[in-house]
Amino acid sequence: MKHPTHEALRRLRLYGMARGLEDLERQPERNQLSFDDQLALLVERETAERANTALASRLKRARLRQTACLEDLDWRTPRGLDRTLIRDLASCRWVREHQPLLVTGPTGIGKTFLACALGNQAAREGYGVFYTRLTRLLDDLATARLDGSLARVLRRLARLEVLIIDDWAMTELTAAQRLDLMEVIDDRHDRAATVLATQIPVANWHRSIGDATYADAILDRVVHRALRIELTGESMRRVRAADQKTARSATPS
Incomplete structure (x- = not known):
């Protein structure tokens, strides 16, 4: 399921979540986190990614x-x-x-x-x-x-x-x-x-x-x-x- 999930996130343009999921999969302590905690990390990563992209766009236009x-x-x-x-x-x-x-x-x-x-x-x-x-x-x-x-x-x-x-x-x-x-x-x-x-x-x-x-x-x-x-x-x-x-x-x- 890992590969389809990554592809689905990218098709939905949730690039921050996709990269966050890749990082999360490399963490040995991942299994110690609850589903809610893992989801919160992915949402936080997506939010930060979008904020950085929007800022970069504003600075380019400026x-x-x-x-x-x-x-x-x-x-x-x-x-x-x-x-x-x-x-x-x-x-x-x-x-x-x-x-x-x-x-x-x-x-x-x-x-x-x-x-x-x-x-x-x-x-x-x-x-x-x-x-x-x-x-x-x-x-x-x-x-x-x-x-x-x-x-x-x-x-x-x-x-x-x-x-x-x-x-x-x-x-x-x-x-x-x-x-x-x-x-x-x-x-x-x-x-x-x-x-x-x-x-x-x-x-x-x-x-x-x-x-x-x-x-x-x-x-x-x-x-x-x-x-x-x-x-x-x-x-x-x-x-x-x-x-x-x-x-x-x-x-x-």
Whole structure:
């Protein structure tokens, strides 16, 4: 009966249970377990397998620029990180409450890493996440407008529970780009969480958007309710390069 059972589990796509059964059959103490205990182990294995598969799928769709998680945050280098705020963000309450999150600071300070780590945490909690740079997002929207798929793309973006937009406000927008961006922001306002990461201070965003009316409308939706992380200090790339140089010089030849 062993072989047919394995095949039946795979036909039913119960791959976790199938692998769990194989492992269980190799355990010498299996006969000491009751039927209920053995079944519970197989169900637990299937549940874990499905959860891992779903997470892997969410992370693949998220297209996070960096493989990052909150557990790997560097707390040794002073950057203005608030442990209490990071713990709160790790709970994903901001996602459930559809709050915008603004991550600002100089180049190389770790904004993208932090944004991706928060995206990774949200994916681990079961939320749909997507990472993009603003220029890429606007290019995709312009292409969608030309091929007639803009409405579908906007619906997909609106359904995302977490949208991470990196390199925000780096260049001044055209009239068409302002219109497309307004659609994205308005669709998500009070309905989903949006992360904006940039080295441009918030005070300069109005000028980057360009048109005063659109700038007021967009910033009203992303700034007033937003949580803010303002990173400060020296570039992490420069700090790590200096540490590596010091380590090499200290190594005896």
